Amino acid sequence: MANYNSAKQKAYDVILHLADNFQNGIKSKNETETRRYYIDKFFEALGWDVGNEKGKREVIHEDIVKVKGKTKFPDYGFYFKGKRVFFVEAKDTKVDIKNDSRPAFQLRSYAWSAKLGVSILTDFEEFAVYDCTVRPKENDRTEAARIKYFTYEDYLKEGVFDYIYDLFERENVANGSLDAYSENLCNRKGSETVDVHFLSTLDELRTKLAVVISKLNREMSEKDINYAVQQIIDRIIFLRVAEDRNVENYGLLALANPKNKNEDDFKNYGFNGENSYYENLNYIFDRANEKYNSGLFDEDAIVRNLNIDDKTIKDIIDELYTPKNPYQFSVIPVEIIGNAYEQFLGKTISIDKNHKAVIELKPEVRKAGGVYYTPEYIVDYIVANTVGEAIKGKTPDEIVNIKILDPACGSGSFLLGAYKYLLNYHKEYFLKNKTKKYMGSRYEIIDESGNLALWVRKQILINNIFGVDIDSNAVEVAKLSLLLKSFEDSFNVNEYGQGSLLNEKILPSLDNNIKCGNSLIGNDFYESHLDLDDATLYKINCFDW
Structure with missing residues (x-):
């Protein structure tokens, strides 16, 4: 030996x-x-x-x-x-x-x-x-x-x-x-990281949706098509992650299949037996809106009134379940989803002269040579030396009033890093000090898995995390990533009674935290530029909190 x-x-x-x-x-x-x-x-x-x-x-x-x-x-x-x-x-x-x-x-x-x-x-x-x-x-x-x-x-x-x-x-x-x-x-042959593959999946889903929406909804503008595709994909991905994390029943999205004749599903989701796959999916979105109140599922006329054939929706849903799907959404880090989305947002849907949808790089991205995102370890380093220094030695009650703002947040990688740092800091503080109360509440701070209870995670998100970006799609992705992070380690979310125990929805609305606008230009810009057309004003998107 x-x-x-x-x-x-x-x-x-x-x-x-x-x-x-x-x-x-x-x-x-x-x-x-x-x-x-x-x-x-x-x-x-x-x-x-x-x-x-x-x-x-x-x-x-x-x-x-x-x-x-x-x-x-x-x-x-x-x-x-x-x-x-x-x-x-x-x-x-x-x-x-x-x-x-x-x-x-x-x-x-x-x-x-x-x-x-x-x-x-x-x-x-x-x-x-x-x-x-x-x-x-x-x-x-x-x-x-x-x-x-x-x-x-x-x-x-x-x-x-x-x-x-x-x-x-x-x-x-x-x-x-x-x-x-x-x-x-x-570096070995055959390796393929999950973020690269997930980006490929997002691209495939976007292409399928864009092509059929452009074909069957010819009156829609490029702007509305981009918006609708983004909203549908965000909602589907959110619910699919929620299924694997025990926030929703596994197979929820597949219930929208018109061939599903289960009476309980008809009762719970409002299916009437005559609807298309997409119409049934909208009923599931409605139910999710009642449950989460996060803004992600708000009733939307553009998304609601689309004409999408059953095969396209079925193909998209099937792509996210085994055997076609290699993902275990229960363990995919939110940061990986966010990084894939950041690459995803570098592309846009254009309508060619034959009214066909084409997915291509945005002009500014093409000019820059592609999308560049900050690696997670660099985000962690910067956050530790900024947020970490700002909260060092402070109690959770003292941290409540600290506002962390990213004025050009993109898809939210730095906000996500800051939120993760705050969660870890609070968790270590409560475990070390054996604290049972937070902000005067009588509810448990640490759940049965040893992690912060969901209601605490929500309070930290609402109290401390703020962002602005000029790209409306990026804003939606930042919200999506933060919401997913809020219940990433919270087991048995439904059993904690976030709807009844605290008389509120499971997730918070981030409309007051993450906003769309150009944080470099205030509203007084418009006073000296009254002759600009609507398209230009939309691109400039002046912002004043």
Whole structure:
């Protein structure tokens, strides 16, 4: 055996003891026992606080959310400084991890959606490490994208223990072991990150909608077509994310299919049996407007009165569910959706002389050589050194009156970073100080998952986050991203009674927080430019808060 330092030797000895117990027949019978007696202790040996005894919540048991018996999160999420670093999907020892492709696909779809480099599938008896930069496909063989496969008999062999320890031990992860490993994987042939693929999906959805709306609604202007397409896609994506995050029932969007004759759905959503797929979808939007009151689903004559054929809507909806859809919206970070949308907003719908819709780069984007967005790690750095400095040492009650404004917010990447920083700061403060009250409320601050309760997240958003942008579509995307972030980690949202307990809707309206306009030019500009036509005035879009 190699000469190890004391920490590594201690981990070796614990894993040796676990392997001996397993070898001697002290095996568990189900997944819960496997996790408790073997998997938990295995990762504790690697330095992780699996039982949360130190209060850091670096290992989240994410399988607490089940929808219709289906787990919506992997079994373990491993975090460092609030950032998710890898997943572990645990199985009982009856599962054939080496040859059964279903658990491998499940793990890979979670980790790929979360934009993780690697993740682990194990029942302790078997241990598989997967390259999660490769897009999963439901018919993949189990060895597809599998980097390493071991059994418990291999754990202590020369090279195997070193591989596991050097890559997944907590301090090594803190020092960048997974970052370097994942970067190498991303440069391999066949890798395709979720944000790139999601942008491609958005482009496909936009093209399908734009073509059919232009064809079947010939009186519409380019401006109205761009607006309608954006609104429909935003609403569909929001509801699809809400389904996977247990805010809506899974399959909600598919209920709009005219072939659905379920009487309960007719009663709940107002279907009359004669409507088209799109008309039924609008009834679902109406119901969402009553539930969320966020502005996203406000009744809109342009969107409401469109003529769209059933096949187009069905194709779009089907594209967001398995088997066509590789995403697990329950774990896709909102930042990834926002980055994809930022690229998406660099394109516009134009109508050619034959009245056909063409998707092309906006002139200013083409001139600039494409869309440039600020990488998340740079956003995090800037936010930490601005927002972080402004709130350092302050209590939540003192932070209430601090306003964070981005005067040219685009699709909201900096606002999202600031909001995320505030959420983490408040969460750490409340956990550290064991605070039970916030702003005089009698309701719980921390929910059953150990995260900030939704009502607290809403208050922080409304109190602290503000933005302006001249692009109306970008404003809508910024709102969408912030709303999705507000319930990103809030489990069982409906059960908290945000509608009845607090006598308000689940989500807040951001109309007073995120506004459309040119923040460089005030309304007094118009006094000296009375001769401008409406189109020019629309482009200038003077703004005064």
